[in-house]
Amino acid sequence: MDLFERVKQLRKEGAKAIESAATEKKLDEVRVKLMGRKGELTEILHAMKEIDPQHRREIGQEVNQLRDQFTERLDVSKKALVKKMVEQRLENERLDVTLPGRPVSLGTKHVVRILQDDLERFFIGMGYQVVQGPEIESEHYNFEMLNLPKDHPARDMQATFYIDDDHLLRSQTSPVQARTLEKHDFKKGPLKMISPGKVYRRDDDDATHSHQFAQMEGLVVDRHITMGDLKGTLESVAKHVFGQDRETRLRPSYFPFTEPSVEMDVSCFNCDGKGCAVCKYTGWIEVLGAGMVHPNVLENAGIDSNIYGGFAFGLGLDRFAILKYGVGDIRDFYTNDVRFLEQFRQEEN
Numbered sequence: 001m002d003l004f005e006r007v008k009q010l011r012k013e014g015a016k017a018i019e020s021a022a023t024e025k026k027l028d029e030v031r032v033k034l035m036g037r038k039g040e041l042t043e044i045l046h047a048m049k050e051i052d053p054q055h056r057r058e059i060g061q062e063v064n065q066l067r068d069q070f071t072e073r074l075d076v077s078k079k080a081l082v083k084k085m086v087e088q089r090l091e092n093e094r095l096d097v098t099l100p101g102r103p104v105s106l107g108t109k110h111v112v113r114i115l116q117d118d119l120e121r122f123f124i125g126m127g128y129q130v131v132q133g134p135e136i137e138s139e140h141y142n143f144e145m146l147n148l149p150k151d152h153p154a155r156d157m158q159a160t161f162y163i164d165d166d167h168l169l170r171s172q173t174s175p176v177q178a179r180t181l182e183k184h185d186f187k188k189g190p191l192k193m194i195s196p197g198k199v200y201r202r203d204d205d206d207a208t209h210s211h212q213f214a215q216m217e218g219l220v221v222d223r224h225i226t227m228g229d230l231k232g233t234l235e236s237v238a239k240h241v242f243g244q245d246r247e248t249r250l251r252p253s254y255f256p257f258t259e260p261s262v263e264m265d266v267s268c269f270n271c272d273g274k275g276c277a278v279c280k281y282t283g284w285i286e287v288l289g290a291g292m293v294h295p296n297v298l299e300n301a302g303i304d305s306n307i308y309g310g311f312a313f314g315l316g317l318d319r320f321a322i323l324k325y326g327v328g329d330i331r332d333f334y335t336n337d338v339r340f341l342e343q344f345r346q347e348e349n
Ligand code: PHE
Pocket: 171, 172, 173, 174, 217, 218, 255, 258, 289, 290, 291, 312, 313, 314, 315
């Protein structure tokens, strides 16, 4: 076949091959076959050497023309294929924005934290500051500063975890009283603080005892603070947490760092004071310990107890949560069963 024929045929076949390539990959194969280093155009160029110069020129022109033509067609085809592919992807991956969303599974606040946050807001509203103290505490702050010298029998009230001879996991939040008293500058005004946090006691864990629980300490020190202030404050806390129709009563008690000391009971919210299993048929539920700050505690912190005085209280946050929500087992607070924890979602604040 003479070269003119071959060019003519290639023009036809090439155009057809380009047109029928359905994917980018196929199109690239066609390009290599037509115009590659071993492609058909190259072959024709090689074959040109053998023909006479006059025809060589003509063929040369035709081959150049054909190359331009192929290049252009390949280009057009490629653009069309890319466009088609994008359209197809858009079609396949179409988002239906009207589909209802899948709910994101969010955790809930822990019930003890819910109560703590609520009480913090309650006290902040009455002008208290929130103070944190260390959980690894020295004997000095956990006991001595709180009027509990070494070998004082009342130390036995709180069996503790010692870390070394002088340090322990704090058995109460009361050491934060001492730490704050030491630092407070009464020229700037009265001291009103709460301190929530974890405390630890050596206990055999059961439904009502845990080696770890949360307390909230409270301390108010100024001139002319009376037991009436303590009673009014505790009563408003009890009503805030357990309901406005709760009655409260104070019973004499003993703590080394308060004198006089009291324990507060709240009328049973379950039976309204008539007597039931929740209140062990007494009509009352014990909720916290409190008292007037012992002069020794003030003096230990360098405060003149003839001028200043105040009250302190310590409430158990777990205990409050148990009573408020009727939780049967204190261990539920830290064994992290989601079914238990999720029940308090609606209480979240
Ligand atoms: N720290 C005491 C306890 O853990 C509670 C308390 C605090 C009592 C402040 C009086 C005043 O039992």
